[in-house]
Amino acid sequence: MSRTPFEVVAAVDIGATKTTVAVVPLPVVTWTARSPDGSVRVRTAPTDRDPDVALATVVSAVRAGLADLGPAGVVLRAVGCAAPGPLDPELGVVIHSPNLGWRDVPVGPSLGDALGVPWSLDDDANLGALGEAILGAGRGARTVAYLTVSSGIGGGIVRDGVRLVGDHALAGEIGHLDAGIGGTDVPRCSCGRRGHIEAYAGGVCLAARAARRWPRGRLSDGRAAPRDADAILRAARHESEVRPLARDAETALATAIGAFAAVLDPGVVVVGGAIALAHPALTRRAAAIAARRAIPETAASLRVVHAMLGAECVLAGSALMAAAVAADPSHHQRRSKVKGVRHA
Numbered sequence: 060m061s062r063t064p065f066e067v068v069a070a071v072d073i074g075a076t077k078t079t080v081a082v083v084p085l086p087v088v089t090w091t092a093r094s095p096d097g098s099v100r101v102r103t104a105p106t107d108r109d110p111d112v113a114l115a116t117v118v119s120a121v122r123a124g125l126a127d128l129g130p131a132g133v134v135l136r137a138v139g140c141a142a143p144g145p146l147d148p149e150l151g152v153v154i155h156s157p158n159l160g161w162r163d164v165p166v167g168p169s170l171g172d173a174l175g176v177p178w179s180l181d182d183d184a185n186l187g188a189l190g191e192a193i194l195g196a197g198r199g200a201r202t203v204a205y206l207t208v209s210s211g212i213g214g215g216i217v218r219d220g221v222r223l224v225g226d227h228a229l230a231g232e233i234g235h236l237d238a239g240i241g242g243t244d245v246p247r248c249s250c251g252r253r254g255h256i257e258a259y260a261g262g263v264c265l266a267a268r269a270a271r272r273w274p275r276g277r278l279s280d281g282r283a284a285p286r287d288a289d290a291i292l293r294a295a296r297h298e299s300e301v302r303p304l305a306r307d308a309e310t311a312l313a314t315a316i317g318a319f320a321a322v323l324d325p326g327v328v329v330v331g332g333a334i335a336l337a338h339p340a341l342t343r344r345a346a347a348i349a350a351r352r353a354i355p356e357t358a359a360s361l362r363v364v365h366a367m368l369g370a371e372c373v374l375a376g377s378a379l380m381a382a383a384v385a386a387d388p389s390h391h392q393r394r395s396k397v398k399g400v401r402h403a
């Protein structure tokens with residue numbers, strides 16, 4: 060008796076500190092990673108600074124995931140991978156990732172060759188947007204804007220189930236828009252310019268701001284000053300001296316939400332990323348500020364919600380891209396033919 064081959068894709072999310080891998084049955088119609096009997100199981104490992112070691116770890120995790128599903132009849136059709144940018148999705152290369160310490164790493168082709176399947180590589184914010192739009196909080200909306208608030212600020216746009224990447228793969232780079240705060244202490248952004256949304260609301264920049272404000276690590280009354288974004292946002296609830304940093308972060312994120320609302324008229328703005336998910340008040344206040352600033356029609360229709368898939372929305376997006384590549388292996392080669400603006 061012959062059985063129908065069980066087709067799967069591999070989904071990979073390479074993050075600055077950890078890498079997650081899942082083997083996902085086709086078609087990808089739901090994300091069940093958290094259900095105890097779910098068909099998607101996620102493996103996590105620290106991301107090695109050496110790309111060869113990191114990619115070998117991914118390949119082993121995919122093979123282990125395939126072995127979990129049984130010895131026979133499982134066919135891996137494609138691998139989809141997310142990584143922090145800047146990257147070239149057409150060539151599958153991480154161009155330069157300061158967070159990973161990688162430069163010119165051919166992640167897509169390496170994984171594709173090792174596993175013997177077609178590949179896809181994309182920016183983590185774009186894939187988070189895709190995951191939430193199709194399998195998460197954006198379901199039912201035609202236009203979904205996604206904002207991620209973690210060590211940096213990222214964004215992605217999905218229209219009718221398709222990512223809008225722009226002519227240079229830079230669409231949705233909302234973190235590097237001026238926050239509109241001004242004043243005398245305009246913080247420097249991770250990109251080098253000053254006053255960007257990320258400079259006020261990105262975790263790395265927020266921590267740097269606190270270090271500058273309290274150089275000896277003490278508040279004016281001598282108690283310990285908060286040092287990271289999580290501690291800053293917790294302390295801001297009851298410390299008036301810390302509150303302005305959180306208020307600036309809210310104002311900066313309101314600019315991001317307002318820009319998405321004005322330009323895209325989205326059905327929903329989905330906010331994800333570790334910092335936003337741990338501090339729901341940040342999103343709530345930012346959404347309220349954005350609504351107050353907008354024209355009444357936009358304010359009335361503005362819907363801002365948290366990512367439903369949590370941190371796994373990126374992995375879900377990778378699985379969806381892998382499924383698209385499995386259906387059409389030339390998919391990634393037909394992306395934007397314009398070579399993107401290269402970051403320094």
Ligand SMILES: [Zn+2]
Binds near residue numbers: 235236248255257258
């Ligand atoms: Zn910037």
